[in-house]
Amino acid sequence: MQGDARRDTGLAVILGAVLILGLPLIADTNMLTLLVVYGMLALSLGLIWGFGGILCFGQAAFFGLGAYTFAIAGINIGESTLPLILAVLVPAAAAALLGAFMFYGRLGDVYLAVITLVFSLILFRWLSTTAGPAYVIGNARLGGYNGIPGFPLLNVPGYPRWELWGDPLYYVAAAALLIVFLLVSWLLRSSFGRIAIGIRENEERVSLLGYDIRARKTVLFAIGAGIAGLAGALFAAWAEVVTPSLFGLQQSAEIIIWCIVGGLGTRFGPVLGAAVLTWVKIVLGGQGAIDNMLVMGLILVLFVLFLPRGIAPELARLWGWVTGGTRRPARRRAPRGGTADG
Template sequence: MTTFRSAFTTAHASGSSSRWRAPAGFVLAAAVLFGLAPAVLSEFRLNLLAKFLCYAIVAVGIGLAWGRGGMLTLGQGVFFGLGAYLMAMHLKLADAELRDGPGSVPVFLQIAGFDAVPGWWAPLASPVVTLLAILVLPAAIAVLLGLVIFKRRVKGAYFAILSQALAAAFAILLIGQQSVGGSNGLSSFHSFFGFALNDPVNMRMLFFIAAGTLLAVVLLAWQLTRSRYGELLVAVRDQEERVRFLGYDPANIKVVAYAFAAAFAGIAGALFVPVVGIISPADVGILPSIAFLIGVAIGGRETLLGPVIGAVAVAWAQTTLSEQFPSMWTYAQGVLFIAVVGFLPGGLASIVALLKRRRAAVAKPQVRHATKPEEATA
């Protein structure tokens, strides 16, 4: 009876602690982003952190699709680029309107030989239409692609290769389109929904917008993973055929996760443009898509905050090492990735759990030794 009561108390305490662990982590992250970071970082470093938070938003979606759903998404640059180019086109139209009046043609289009704004650009002059397009278009394209891919039961390495091919095709398409800047992309933005981007106060505001968006995305992902849908998504990852035998369509479950990941990437791309000040095909092709994935793998794809930590840590390390050793970052990134995959498959987020297991393994023999019958009779 004593043993049962002790076990029940331990389980209850463990459940209570895990119940409060996620909210406590959320509050700590909010305190760091909104209190500590603005207080200790310079304007330049704070702007860099805002850029890294955009990467972290993409990573949350990859963690949901890959970590929980088992979909190795190597083409998130497509959705990141869609959101980024939608925002960039709106900002270019807004700058032209402020400079020359409504209906003005941006300077780079004039240089490219355009006498008028392309028809498919025109709706993006509206901030409301732009925001709706950023939220809806990447997710809608992901739904269409997902239905075609997952209904045909394409998965594993085949899905990864296909998603990577889509990223390559998208980058090549952008290079050939002078209406979106071609290989140079779009840059030199002066305002963001009426706020001047050369004002340090407004750049700080962008950091807070990026931080708030990241926290909102993490909260949404947390709710999804705790829901009935989150359980189904993990079940599809582990035993897809059994889920199908239970009457669920695994393709529909995968499509939802894929759409959320695409929507998160589109939002991140839209924030990336005013923060960094440029978007080009080099930011949305194969290499950026793989870089997103590396951050998630290093941080821990099966956890909620692991992808965030990994994305920010890898991006920060890249910037720091590139400043000191410009030619060494690629090698350091490769060594770090190999080390994590070889010795920490769960990523950096699994270090705490690994230490707990080792501590329990060390303590367990001691408990058994103390309860030997001969010692008890002695």
């Protein structure tokens, strides 16, 4: 077990470092920063959905809350360190409240999805109506549909004048993603993570073993929201403006598509799915012939039909095949699972 964990961490660090340093050679760092931010957002849903079995349709709400918290706190405080921390804590606290309400209320999966979606749409609608001067938090005007521009960007902690944008922002965001990825890996290896996976597999059985699943799901939900909030703050620092569209239906739907296409139940899959699909979207955005959402929908349908487990498990299988099949991923289930899946 110990050796496995060390090898896993080592592999993630090496692969992560290679990608972080290598990708700028072939792509623009401005775009890469966005891919990294969305990768982190997808990882947050990949954690709670893929490993905790919590299908949250409104992960965008926590992403948006993180972005708005960063912007509002930045305007009021000036230096970005505390706003960045708040951008993690505020969404996490909101998720803890919402999660406690849902999990202690024993809501079924469908209601959970609906409530989280509605939660994000309420924030979307409400923030869209906050145009007047009456809507201020401290010195920050919420700005209605136009959102909040002109807040302080991410800076080197303690030095408000050293703002990070362009290449440095990319490296900071990418390093943050790698750290979050390692923390998620560690969490999943811990007892808490292993029991969370047990809850995904069979909630009733785990509670009959004496575990309080409501509390555990609430905590996991809050952790996922914290990660989404951090992604939101990094997004705000990248976009230099936050608008209500962060909470929109399209944003929520895309996160789910990223996870499915990338590979649910894996750590790397959602990150990969987000990066690839966002890249596709940016490339398609340059032309006017086909609608973007149409392409996203088509990709989703094709994956559900032909690669239901997503890109990452298939890559792992390919890797196992190339290296002679000594590694375990995916192959075990192939003989009997194949017919059942189809």
